[in-house]
Amino acid sequence: MGLNLAQKIIKEHLISGEMVEGKEIAIRIDQTLTQDSTGTMAYLQFEAMGIPRVKTKKSVAYIDHNTLQAGFENADDHKYIQTVAAKHGVYFSRPGNGICHQVHLERFGVPGMTLLGSDSHTPTAGGLGMLAIGAGGLDVAVAMGGGPYYLTMPKVCKVTLKGKLRPWVSAKDIILEVLRIMTVKGGVGKIIEYAGDGIKSLTVPERATITNMGAELGATTSIFPSDEVTREFLKAQGREEDWVELKPDPDAVYDEELEIDLSSLEPLAAKPHSPDNVEKVKDIGKIKVDQVAIGSCTNSSFMDMMKVAKILKGKTVHPDVSLVIAPGSKQVLTMIAKNGALADMVAAGARILESACGPCIGMGQAPKTNAVSLRTFNRNFEGRSGTKSAQVYLVSPEVAAVSAITGVLTNPEEFGEAPQVEMPSEFIADDNMIVPPAPEGEEVEVVRGPNIKPFPLNKELENEIGGKILIKVEDNITTDHIMPSNAKLLPYRSNVPYLAEYCLTPCDPDFPKRAKENNGGFIVGGSNYGQGSSREHAALAPLQLGVKGVIAKSFARIHMANLINSGIIPMTFENEGDYDEIDMGDEIVIENIIDQIKSGSRLIVKNKTKNKDIPVNVSLSERQVEIILAGGLINYTKKQSK
Numbered sequence: 275m276g277l278n279l280a281q282k283i284i285k286e287h288l289i290s291g292e293m294v295e296g297k298e299i300a301i302r303i304d305q306t307l308t309q310d311s312t313g314t315m316a317y318l319q320f321e322a323m324g325i326p327r328v329k330t331k332k333s334v335a336y337i338d339h340n341t342l343q344a345g346f347e348n349a350d351d352h353k354y355i356q357t358v359a360a361k362h363g364v365y366f367s368r369p370g371n372g373i374c375h376q377v378h379l380e381r382f383g384v385p386g387m388t389l390l391g392s393d394s395h396t397p398t399a400g401g402l403g404m405l406a407i408g409a410g411g412l413d414v415a416v417a418m419g420g421g422p423y424y425l426t427m428p429k430v431c432k433v434t435l436k437g438k439l440r441p442w443v444s445a446k447d448i449i450l451e452v453l454r455i456m457t458v459k460g461g462v463g464k465i466i467e468y469a470g471d472g473i474k475s476l477t478v479p480e481r482a483t484i485t486n487m488g489a490e491l492g493a494t495t496s497i498f499p500s501d502e503v504t505r506e507f508l509k510a511q512g513r514e515e516d517w518v519e520l521k522p523d524p525d526a527v528y529d530e531e532l533e534i535d536l537s538s539l540e541p542l543a544a545k546p547h548s549p550d551n552v553e554k555v556k557d558i559g560k561i562k563v564d565q566v567a568i569g570s571c572t573n574s575s576f577m578d579m580m581k582v583a584k585i586l587k588g589k590t591v592h593p594d595v596s597l598v599i600a601p602g603s604k605q606v607l608t609m610i611a612k613n614g615a616l617a618d619m620v621a622a623g624a625r626i627l628e629s630a631c632g633p634c635i636g637m638g639q640a641p642k643t644n645a646v647s648l649r650t651f652n653r654n655f656e657g658r659s660g661t662k663s664a665q666v667y668l669v670s671p672e673v674a675a676v677s678a679i680t681g682v683l684t685n686p687e688e689f690g691e692a693p694q695v696e697m698p699s700e701f702i703a704d705d706n707m708i709v710p711p712a713p714e715g716e717e718v719e720v721v722r723g724p725n726i727k728p729f730p731l732n733k734e735l736e737n738e739i740g741g742k743i744l745i746k747v748e749d750n751i752t753t754d755h756i757m758p759s760n761a762k763l764l765p766y767r768s769n770v771p772y773l774a775e776y777c778l779t780p781c782d783p784d785f786p787k788r789a790k791e792n793n794g795g796f797i798v799g800g801s802n803y804g805q806g807s808s809r810e811h812a813a814l815a816p817l818q819l820g821v822k823g824v825i826a827k828s829f830a831r832i833h834m835a836n837l838i839n840s841g842i843i844p845m846t847f848e849n850e851g852d853y854d855e856i857d858m859g860d861e862i863v864i865e866n867i868i869d870q871i872k873s874g875s876r877l878i879v880k881n882k883t884k885n886k887d888i889p890v891n892v893s894l895s896e897r898q899v900e901i902i903l904a905g906g907l908i909n910y911t912k913k914q915s916k
């Protein structure tokens with residue numbers, strides 16, 4: 275049986291497991307990327323592993339999210355990332371060099387390789403034929419240390435693109451159509467593989483617009499074949515030697531199939547407040563527009579900018595519209611500055627922003643109250659723009675530029691002739707804003723501002739553990755209870771000791787103090803303990819306070835995995851009624867725990883205060899047993915790398 279493209283790359287990188295849908299597999303990671311907002315934590319975790327140099331083929335640290343320097347915190351984070359990258363063999367893309375996914379496509383992506391990034395839009399590189407997956411910071415740290423990435427073998431869904439787009443219809447409309455059909459949940463547990471004669475007419479940046487928003491489908495990743503179009507792009511970037519041809523076998527099998535006739539598509543928009551709330555622009559009608567924002571990792575390529583500049587040339591932005599444009603990278607900005615397109619944008623009244631995420635991550639340009647904002651971005655959740663009452667529509671650069679001139683949402687097909695833009699045969703490729711790692715890492719001193727604190731690390735599991743029940747909580751405790759995340763605490767992402775002072779305080783303000791006075795101990799929880807977000811800090815803060823285990827009626831899946839990664843033992847009551855047999859302040863002990871964990875899933879917790887044995891279960895895979903014994907994933911990876 276032939277293999278599809280996704281299976282071919284997975285097979286090439288498979289370390290363990292079987293390529294059977296739904297089974298756990300482990301793959302080797304060739305490249306990693308981080309951005310600054312998740313990067314600080316990923317590098318703190320990597321440092322904690324004690325591995326001197328990254329073991330990937332290439333790892334890159336980008337600064338593109340928190341580029342606003344209203345206080346010292348962001349600037350401190352940037353300097354820390356720059357120096358830690360230099361020390362450990364990571365390339366550093368300086369602030370101003372561009373959005374991680376745009377720059378990675380231009381300068382680093384290689385067809386057929388695997389890329390793990392601590393950003394959900396990492397699949398953008400699938401436009402180049404990479405198997406590119408977004409993951410948590412710890413997963414990326416482990417990959418940098420040479421560890422595999424574990425995932426559930428996804429289904430592979432083939433999307434066949436037929437025919438050619440009409441003028442004024444663009445790649446953005448293709449992915450909006452896929453979102454309309456599949457919805458924001460439709461891609462969960464799947465890889466979306468694009469095929470068909472229609473892909474030949476799409477350049478690599480256009481393909482990347484489509485794979486970028488595969489994240490909004492909830493897909494593991496999206497991928498295009500690597501063909502002559504890919505070769506032309508890499509050649510124009512001066513990297514033709516990175517090209518390899520990649521295509522599915524002729525008899526490849528897919529789990530699902532979908533077909534889209536490109537010639538039938540019309541300009542589309544995702545209405546507030548979901549990327550799958552898609553309708554034809556002409557059917558939405560001419561609503562008044564207050565703001566137009568062009569850029570983001572979805573639509574900020576050279577070709578996108580050229581289309582916008584050609585539409586704006588000789589025109590003036592409507593007096594009621596604020597038009598902001600953020601070119602995706604220094605390369606794009608340099609090229610439009612040199613060929614005069616930037617001057618056309620400025621002359622028309624556009625406000626030019628630095629090459630960064632900017633308004634997409636809420637760094638400035640919040641629209642006015644009740645505003646209608648047209649954005650070429652990938653997400654329009656309520657409040658993401660910074661203004662709760664704003665109505666954000668996701669559109670193509672063409673719809674955005676035309677509407678900026680008319681002042682109302684406009685179907686560009688009514689606007690005249692569509693701009694023609696060719697991909698250049700040569701991009702201006704100057705990597706002077708990418709700092710290569712220091713050849714001798716040992717000599718680099720890592721600069722840690724006051725906000726950068728070492729990462730808490732557990733110890734190897736001892737054969738007997740014991741201590742006090744530090745807190746007993748009810749059912750449905752969320753990660754927000756365990757580790758609150760509010761605007762006040764957000765700048766302390768890289769300062770776990772500070773954050774730990776707020777751990778479980780919504781349940782009991784004295785918990786952190788009590789935990790420290792007792793040198794750690796145990797938590798007792800009800801059902802569904804740790805529901806909510808995937809926040810790693812909800813396990814790191816208890817670890818910082820010395821928590822050794824949590825005994826609950828049941829756990830939320832992701833929080834349980836995060837506890838295991840921190841070396842904190844998640845235990846469930848064998849008899850739920852035993853929840854009543856254990857109280858705050860009770861002294862417990864678990865004897866001979868290593869043998870008990872190795873030989874099965876049942877442990878005996880001795881409640882010394884109440885003189886009662888409480889049977890509990892631990893449900894761990896073989897690998898998770900090793901992680902718990904090593905004292906967490908970081909220690910485990912450290913051991914494996916030796």
Ligand code: F3S
Pocket residue numbers: 339373374375393395570571572630631634635652
């Ligand atoms: Fe940045 Fe927005 Fe993309 S925050 S990485 S431009 S989704």
